[in-house]
Amino acid sequence: MGDHGPAKGFGRWLFTTNHKDIGSMYLWFSFAMFLMGGVFALVIRAELFQPGLQLVEPEFFNQMTTMHGLVMVFGAVMPAFVGLANWMIPMMVGAPDMALPRMNNWSFWILPFAFTLLASTLLMEGGGPNFGWTFYAPLSTTYAPPSVTYFIFAVHIMGASSIMGSINIIATILNMRAPGMTLMKMPLFVWTWLITAYLLIAVMPVLAGCVTMMLMDIHFGTSFFSAAGGGDPVLFQHVFWFFGHPEVYIMILPAFGIVSAIIPTFARKPLFGYASMVYATASIAFLSFIVWAHHMFTVGMPIAGELFFMYATMLIAVPTGVKVFNWVSTMFRGSMTFETPMLFAIAFVILFTIGGFSGLMLSIAPADFQYHDTYFVVAHFHYVLVPGAVFSIFAAVYYWLPKWCGNMYDERLGKAHFWLSFVGLNLTFFPMHFVGLAGMPRRIPDYALQFADFNQIASMGAFLFGFSQVFFLFIVIKTIRGGEKATDAVWDNPEGLEWTVASPAPYHTFTTPPPVK
Amino acid sequence: MRLIGKQLASKLLWVLGQVLLLPTLLMTSVQAFGASDAVVDEAQRWGLNMTEGVTAVSHEIYDLHMLIFWICVWIGVVVFGIMFYSMIMHRKSSGAVPAKFHESTAVELAWTLIPALILVMMAIPATSSLIKIYDSSEAEINIKIVGYQWKWQYEYLGEDVSFFSNLTTPQDEIYGLAPKGEHYLLEVDEPLVIPVNKKVRFLITANDVLHAWWVPALAVKRDAIPGFVNDAWTIVDEPGIYRGQCAELCGKAHGFMPIVVHAMEEADYANWLAGKKEEAEELKAAMSQTFTMDELYARGEKVYQANCVACHGANGGGGLGPSLVGTGITTGPINAHINVMVNGVAGNAVMPVFGNQLNNIDLASVITFKRNAWGNNMGDQLQPVDILTFKKNQ
Ligand SMILES: [Cu+2]
Secondary structure (H helix, E strand, C coil): CCCCCCCCCHHHHHHCCCHHHHHHHHHHHHHHHHHHHHHHHHHHHHHCCCCCCCCCCHHHHHHHHHHHHHHHHHHHHHHHHHHHHHHHHHHHHCCCCCCCHHHHHHHHHHHHHHHHHHHHHHHCCCCCCCCCCCCCCCCCCCCCCCCHHHHHHHHHHHHHHHHHHHHHHHHHHHHCCCCCCCHHHCCHHHHHHHHHHHHHHHHHHHHHHHHHHHHHHHHCCCCCCCHHHCCCHHHHHHHHHHHHHHHHHHCCHHHHHHHHHHHHHHHCCCCCCHHHHHHHHHHHHHHCCCCHHHHHCCCCCCHHHHHHHHHHHHHCHHHHHHHHHHHHHHHCCCCECCCHHHHHHHHHHHHHHHHHHHHHHHHCHHHHHHHCCEHHHHHHHHHHHHHHHHHHHHHHHHHHHHHHHCECCCHHHHHHHHHHHHHHHHHHHHHHHHHHHCCCECCCCCCCHHHHHHHHHHHHHHHHHHHHHHHHHHHHHHHHHCCCECCCCCCCCCCCHHHHCCCCCCCCCCCCCCCCC | CHHHHHHHHHHHHHHHHHHHHHHHHHHHHHHHHCCCHHHHHHHHHHCCCCCCCCEHHHHHHHHHHHHHHHHHHHHHHHHHHHHHHHHHHCEHHHCCCCCCCCCCHHHHHHHHHHHHHHHHHHHHHHHHHHHHHHCCCCCCEEEEEEEECCEEEEEECCCCEEEEECECCCHHHHCCCCCCCCCCCCCECCCEEEECCCCEEEEEEECCCCEEEEEHHHCEEEEECECCCEEEEECECCCEEEEEEECCCCCCCHHHCEEEEEEECHHHHHHHHHHHHHHHHHHHHHCCCCCCHHHHHHHHHHHHHHHCHHHHCCCCCCCCCCCCCCCHHHHCCHHHHHHHHHHCECCECCCCCCCCCCCHHHHHHHHHHHHHCCCCCCCCCCCHHHHHHHHHHC
16 A cells, blocks of 8 residues: 555545545535525524514424425534544544445435435425424324425435444444553544444434335335224324434434533543443443433323333433533542633533423423424523534534644634623523423424514524624634644644644544554 | 542542532522513513413413523533533643542432432322323313314314304415414414313314314424324413414425414303304205305315315415316316315325215305316306215215
8 A cells, every 4th residue: 555645626526535535524524514504594583583473384484494404403413423433533543544434435425416316405496394393293294295205215315424434433443443552441432433323324214214114005005004094193293203313312412412522622631431431332332222201202002102212311310410520620639721612612512401301390390291393302402502512513623633634723813703602502592491491392393472582582692692603613714724733742742642643633544553651 | 549539539529519609699680680571571572481371281381481491401401510610620721730649439320310319200200290180081072183184173072063264364375475473374364263171172083184283372283194093282371372383394384374273251151152153054055056156266275275275286286286277177167176176086195085074065166166167168167066966875
């Protein structure tokens, strides 16, 4: 092989099998989707700025809520984490590349097709998917617009991409670690991704099964989800949430790993309770399989089922609490500085915990009869996904960008981006708790007058948050194009193999395994 | 190692003591200065919290909600308190030297077990409430609720009383052409009427897609699922009008199918029910009557406003459904028109089957209306008996 650089031109990206190139492509793709999903969200917030219908018709509004959810979950958050895994996991475990580099290329390149297909449904007759990102049958089958078939195909492709990505990550972690890198020495980001990859392999086929059953109902005369033909619309929800609940952990476990890398660096103190972090992650992953029906407390389950899912859901608070306590203890008596990645990580801990609190409230089945399908739920999952998943991705980008491109980002701009995002996000999502409790259902294009004030605030916050992300794009491009040169360690004595290679990281790293202490 | 663990534990305890005091102080000072009525009113207007509602169950749920909320607040105060304490005290810029500790089995055990205990404390009242909510036995009144795209049907079982409940907010208010009324989007033509202090059982199902019947003041929310019947119950303490909305995405007009419950004293309820039954009798009698063109047209217009506007547009111009102006079935043979209205459109689930949703008078009127409105000028008309004959002959 020898040492060679990247190929020239577009072919470099099309044919690349290099984990760093593929990681970059995933990240850029994810950011593009983040902006697209963000535009959909802003359409929603613009319509909800005032009571009454001003900008869009309810039909289109429903397409926006659906596409916003699908694009953010499958297009923005998941690919961003896969991109980070591609970049960082080989460098963190001392491997030269991913275990299955050709498949790696393939699992990325089918994604743009999937999302082009999905987005194209908006231009089709009858409009795009309008049944919510949870696509409950029979609204998504018997009553769906014709474009639903394209949606199903797109979901299949995304699923295939995720499964291939996960196989690759598992194979890399289990087979390609440098000698001496035992499992319990792996950085937490590697651990959380290992567990996430198993979750993905377990549940993506369930999602594929779910949409295939829809396809059969729509085109081949079966009645899986149609009561008129002897089927069961509630079955849909069980199958969907058996996928859907682990899915939400798929979007947060890697974030736990990122934050567990960043906090020790800027507290200048080793991570508190490494082993308990690993065990907590594994427990959360296990519990994620037995709590799905807490999304369905109002479908009329027997009380035994209701109680089981309530207790199991409450239990998740324990390992999640352990994680938060560990992060706080890592900061405790450290020697802290507050660079941009640390700011995002701290905001993550605080705001994710708030999302956790509302999650605990939602787990109480009798109270959930009042919360379910209101804006309280919308507030809850945006608190765990935006300052949770999305902030952790921002933190990761600021933390590792100097290693990727060899230049330091501008700290002043980074902090400005943080504060704008922080204020914007809280303005957007905090009021949603209130309107939800006061009785505003989710997924409505127009609302009663008493919800007007808070909705107005939320809409203003959303635009602030949205435009801050364009600013983020500017910061990243500016950093890639130039700036103060980063040292190899970048930060003050950070832990991990990735900091032992040059900045920017050479095209090929660890072609011979590094020594592991 | 052990020493460090102890040091950490005592330090943690001290910080804990400090932060625990803080909110207590805050709360008492708020109480001492007294939240003025104006502040309370303002908070009410903005709608900050869950309603306490008007039933024993809704009160219980509210208390449960507040209990969990305060537990979360306290945990938050402790955790964030410690966090902010160290963010302030342990900064590199103020010369903090990092400690070296990175584990302590005792501390780890404590913060696994204590939260588990707190959870048990929450689970006990939650379980008891849930058991109560699930006991729908010994109801005195049974009402079947059916969700349709996009209206609710209420059927008083054993009473021969049944009606639909439609949104009455005019399109002009929705599109900003008229000022919005006080109960914008939360008003219907016929509310559900129930007596106070009686156990009323709801049997909830749906005709097309999923819906969810939710009235916050009663703390009742149950999914309406085609092919399944869910039950829920309530005993309302105070007479009044309580408003809610469909809570499960059900298509285009999901945001426009409100629920209004009118709870009355028992005597008033009995009167209302008697009146309703009389109306039903009158309707039966009217089925064989002959109406004039004007009567049919006026009634048909109302039926159209309540049932068809959402899909076919205010002036028949179309939307989710096709235009009804000057084309197709509306201006074609009248029998085909009756057929579409009674049986729906084969292979298309969107156009509802109105045969069992509208009575024969309404069907006759709405068909007559459409054939003569918006310049269609077909000049023909239908009587309820025509619909009856059509139904018999098919
Ligand atoms: Cu509905």
